[in-house]
Amino acid sequence: MEEKLWHLKDKLTDLLFLGMALVIPLILLTFVLFPVFKVFLASFMEGDQLSLVFYRELFLTGKVKLLGNTLLVNGLSTLFASALGLALALVVARSSWPGKNILNFAAILHIISPPFVSAIVFIMLFGRRGFITSNLLGLDVNLIGWGAIVFLQTLGNASIAYLIMVNVLKRIDKNLERSALDLGASRLRVFFTVTLPLMLPGITAAGLLVFTNILADFGTPILVGGGFRVLASEAYIQVIARHNMGFAAALCMVLLVPCLSIVLLEKLALGNRLYLSSSLSQEGRDGEKEQILSKPVLAALSFICFVFAFLTFAEVATLVIGAFTNIWGYDFTFSLRHLTSVWEQGFRSIKNSLRFATLVALFGPFLGICTAYFLQKSKNFSRRFLEFLAILPYAVPGPVMGISYILAFNSYPLLLTGTFFIVVFVSIIRELPISFNAGKAVLHQVTGSLEQASTDLGSNRWQTLTRVVLPLMAPAYRVGMVHAFIHAMITIGAIIFLITPRNKVITFEIFTAVNSGRLGEGAAFALFLIIMTLAGLGVFHLVSKMPAIWKIIKERFTAYGIRAKKYN
């Protein structure tokens, strides 16, 4: 009987592997390659005719200004955000500044906030009826415009740049800096000849990520750009207001090309250039790290960090106050009406958001890790191509992804637009590169030797899979889940094009509320969202600790002799 089961499970595993070998390439082809191809096609088609009309409109009419605008805003924002991120990283990794935890907390707040929360706050404070500009200073100005976009993109993206750079900086061997100092170089010289060159790959990676991030963001330009349009916001308007899919597709192509080349460039150019020591350099004990930053430099950087932290917390504070204020700009009395209206009318969206984020968090990493595992197993020529498809979604800006899904899945047999499924699925696909890479990193470390050992010790494939491979993949799954959950909670870029009134989520509600001037309601929704994201992460943290807790409980009972009977 047991032997039968053993064989059955072995057969089952074979079947599972065969299934994966069929399903995974199918998914990658259908949901990654096909939509991108559709965008490409749509941008060259007018009706049934091959045509360059959309590109002609983009490059040869007044619309060409979009390119300049995008370049201006993107260039400046990327520059400022990277510089700010570098300043934050330097202070945290190379000084004994006491406010490090606050900075980390501020950075995380930015990461878990939807991209346009800062836009809401900006309008509340500096808009035409802004609290500071109008109520406090009595000015009749409007600070909205491209400067506002740059300011908000800088503030929002500095956190991402910071998190990447601080990791790189922490892993640069401090003895290299000490050695340079010891050889007689001044601190400034050490920074420019040792620290900066060693950080360069990290800075480039951060800069590129920030650049693509800003390129994809249409919310901020629409909300605080006034009439100032960039490629992403124009694509959004073309789809939502004009239903001009062809022109939108051309815009998408223009967005896609730089993003794709950046990702490829990064892979090719930076692959081997990171000089990181294998371990994190020791912290705390030495008490000598302030050496690399001289006092005036540290003071200046600390001031910048302080301003960053202050702005972040002021932003959240304003949001909270805004959610409890009767009519922002006119009547600053306390009121619960936004919260109650959001709770009553937006309950469905809140529920949708949670359901949506949970589904993405569960299945996103699953797909990514299965893909990593399957691609590691397969040895044929198509592997590199499939691998490229697995990381491709990383290079596709959110709105491009959303628009491509409208184009790809609006007709039989793949008539999926309008369903909740497609909203979930586009987000799962967007998570694919993250969990794929996490899974690949883990698999890279074991490279089959553990599986061989397991087989060698007499396990069948089922046992090897469940007892060796799955436990090893657990950390990658956890990383993928956290990322997927946060991202699904705050995402809008891709899903805004696929959402129908029945399956609205909170981010969508915020965007429409603010876009139509209902600031209080937007603030209330945003507040709900941030709280729910934090709560979700808390629950996740507890759940991921459950096995450990369960083990402790079990050990306690064992210690009391409750399980003793079984062994006698």
Place this chain on the structure above:
Amino acid sequence: MELELKNITKTYNELVAVDNVSLKVPSGKILALVGPSGCGKTTILRVVAGLITPDNGQVILDGKDITRLLANQRPTVTVFQDYALFPHLNVFDNIAYGLKTRHIKGKEIRRRVEEVLSLLKITELKKRRIHELSGGQQQRVAVARSLVINPQVILFDEPLSSLDAKLRVEMREEIRRIQQQTGITALYVTHDQEEALAVADQVAVMKEGHIEQIGTPQEVYDKPWTTFVGQFIGWGNLFKGIVTANSPEEVKVNLWGKKISLKPKGKNGYAPQETVEVFFRPEKVIPQKEGIWEAQVQQRYFYGPTTRYRLQMEGYPDSIVLMDLFVGDRVYEPGEKIRFDIRDASILIPEGYKDGKD
């Protein structure tokens, strides 16, 4: 350049890393700081380098107090553990780094780099990238980079710990050769006592932030003061004996039921019946027909030039004596009975005993 440390103390979050340490490195000599990890030797080195500011005490170089100078203002240079070579520069640029910060002209830089390259015998590596070098080559580049700026003091921070055993011996001879040739004063930190004895003119044995003993390698090896030094440097036999008689010239001690006469040390007298630590080296165990002690050979290990025996003392089941015999000596078989005497045994100051030193 004479280097002197006066009463250096450094505390990390209430943990005393270096406790009131004073020492002198005479001009042109190597002093090795040796001790187990965490004994404070690296902290001392970094205090001299200027990478750590001491809580207390002074660093004096050639009569000048340099305690408050920053690392980049001091005429000292460190050869780091793991070398700390700049991975983004090639060998030449690594070595030239210190010269460039001194705004020396290109021609002069090239001349001086070539000079140290040939001193270290690595001229052919000039254009290599760091990750293309072996451990030993990296070590040579690190030494070259430090030497090229003509430092007054060179500081070695466990420079050989990442090399394999044979290369380690080769490199420590090389370091000794170069130091002798250039006449630079050097402070050499290591946890390897053999390396310390081989490379240095003076050895300071450290433990828990203070110096236990300082002296020439011979002194430290032949005449350890404390049980810690005796056991840390080389191999040793340490057994408890009981004082039976005591005078300023000699102390009679009962060891395994036999009386031997030893020199008193660091202490005015011993009380009768006091337990003392008796120490002797394995090579000072001499097998003799009329030897006063008897033991049984338990194990034999062949080391090449020497052979080590573990001897089980007759009637003392807890006492295992190590004995080293040399090539040409008689070979004993396990199980064989053996009689032996001990030469140059001494009484050591036990751990935790503070006032015994002179």
